[in-house]
Amino acid sequence: MITKEEEQEILIKIGKRIRNLREERNISQFNLAYDADLSKNQIGRAERGENKLSIIAIIKIAKALEVEIDEILFKL
DSSP, X not given: OOOHHHHHHHHHHHHHHHHHHHHHTTOOHHHHHHHHTSOHHHHHHHHTTOSXXXXXXXXXXXXXXXXXXXXXXXXX
């Protein structure tokens, strides 16, 4: 079992990874949201580690960023 603190730390790391990948590609939050079929608010909250992303949302984000899912989840 993981603690709430560990969970929050994971969410923050995933969010930072998404932001870094997005910025490396010079993609705005708006464009990433559009390409991933998510709202800009969802992208912003995800990047700040404020919400738990579904696996479907992670897949959409990975596809929009043209990376494999492991680039988001396992390269923290």
